[in-house]
Amino acid sequence: MRLFFYSFIMMLLPGSAQLSTDTSIIEVTNAWISESPPSVRVNAAYMLIKNTSDQDIVLNKVESPDFERVEMHRSKIREDTAHMELQGQLEITANSQLHFKPGDYHLMLFNPARSMRVGAMSTLILYLSGGRQIEVDVIVKKLNLEQSHKH
Amino acid sequence: MTIKNTAVTMTIILSLITLGLGIGIYTSRQKEAQIPPKVQGMLWPASKKLLPFSMVDHRGESFNLQKLEGQWSFMFFGYTNCPDICPITMTVFKQIYSKLQEGQQHTDVQMIFVSVDPERDTTERLQDYISYFNKEFVGLGGSIEQIQSLSGQLGITFFHEQATVTGDYLVAHNSSIILIDPHGHMVALLSTPHQAEDIFTRFEKIRTFLNKQTNS
Numbered sequence: 001m002r003l004f005f006y007s008f009i010m011m012l013l014p015g016s017a018q019l020s021t022d023t024s025i026i027e028v029t030n031a032w033i034s035e036s037p038p039s040v041r042v043n044a045a046y047m048l049i050k051n052t053s054d055q056d057i058v059l060n061k062v063e064s065p066d067f068e069r070v071e072m073h074r075s076k077i078r079e080d081t082a083h084m085e086l087q088g089q090l091e092i093t094a095n096s097q098l099h100f101k102p103g104d105y106h107l108m109l110f111n112p113a114r115s116m117r118v119g120a121m122s123t124l125i126l127y128l129s130g131g132r133q134i135e136v137d138v139i140v141k142k143l144n145l146e147q148s149h150k151h
Numbered sequence: 152m153t154i155k156n157t158a159v160t161m162t163i164i165l166s167l168i169t170l171g172l173g174i175g176i177y178t179s180r181q182k183e184a185q186i187p188p189k190v191q192g193m194l195w196p197a198s199k200k201l202l203p204f205s206m207v208d209h210r211g212e213s214f215n216l217q218k219l220e221g222q223w224s225f226m227f228f229g230y231t232n233c234p235d236i237c238p239i240t241m242t243v244f245k246q247i248y249s250k251l252q253e254g255q256q257h258t259d260v261q262m263i264f265v266s267v268d269p270e271r272d273t274t275e276r277l278q279d280y281i282s283y284f285n286k287e288f289v290g291l292g293g294s295i296e297q298i299q300s301l302s303g304q305l306g307i308t309f310f311h312e313q314a315t316v317t318g319d320y321l322v323a324h325n326s327s328i329i330l331i332d333p334h335g336h337m338v339a340l341l342s343t344p345h346q347a348e349d350i351f352t353r354f355e356k357i358r359t360f361l362n363k364q365t366n367s
Contacts, residue, residue: 034238037231037283039276044234075235077343082236082326083312106235110319143242
């Protein structure tokens with residue numbers, strides 16, 4: 001079960017004309033949604049995306065059937081002020097990784113369609129260059145800074 | 152002649168090596184000097200006492216300057232719809248508070264979250280937000296004028312950063328934790344990144360330092 005929770009390798013759908021059909025080109029691990037207080041209608045989601053191929057990949061957008069809208073953001077502290085910068089597309093260069101983690105890149109999930117308490121499961125759909133889609137199973141957890149700092 | 156030439160050559164080589172080392176050390180120091188030191192926070196031992204202000208807490212009760220007196224207050228300005236930085240800071244607050252309670256030496260401490268989003272952060276929402284992190288924490292809200300009556304004195308700024316067609320917007324806000332002493336003086340500003348252990352250690356040092364000053 002632990003492996004199930006923390007290690008998700010994707011399902012590559014058809015339509016992969018430009019990219020390798022090798023299913024190991026993208027690895028998504030440690031995907032989780034941070035639980036929010038019950039009355040708050042936004043959540044953050046985090047994950048580690050590894051591009052294990054020799055080609056650059058672009059993450060165009062993310063969607064979820066359980067949320068009205070998903071945006072990619074990056075938290076930045078400039079002159080002691082916290083900003084969230086909306087990210088249009090994110091490039092993951094060949095053999096590199098993109099880490100969505102607390103205080104940095106994160107997904108902002110708006111208006112959950114159902115309760116998202118600790119232990120609930122959801123799905124994120126990553127839209128990549130080349131018409132690829134990857135479905136990622138994601139679990140809701142409490143924000144744990146000690147764990148986050150290990151990644 | 153040969154010996155003399157050799158000596159001259161050796162002298163030149165040694166001089167060049169020395170010169171090279173000197174330039175290397177100088178350049179290295181110049182580079183170090185260009186990197187500004189990371190400021191982790193600021194301490195104001197002789198700061199002015201805050202002026203009266205009036206806000207509403209998460210229970211709907213009035214919260215004013217008197218509520219700061221007699222206790223050390225850790226204060227953070229944010230908003231409940233903030234998905235990343237604010238929950239991180241509130242989680243650090245939980246860790247600090249837990250550490251402060253462990254030894255029973257710092258029971259005169261309160262943790263205060265001040266909302267900078269009066270449009271969405273109603274008293275009910277603040278109550279829910281505070282209860283989620285720790286029921287003993289304090290949440291403050293009110294009108295924009297009430298918020299500014301406190302934030303303005305502390306040099307805290309905030310502004311709407313982005314609005315979408317759906318009406319969602321983000322708020323840019325100060326990321327530091329403010330420390331206020333039991334007499335209502337802002338004594339320190341603790342910058343990010345926030346580590347509970349580090350803030351706890353700094354708090355103990357600040358408290359000891361200021362107590363010594365008061366008693367001397």
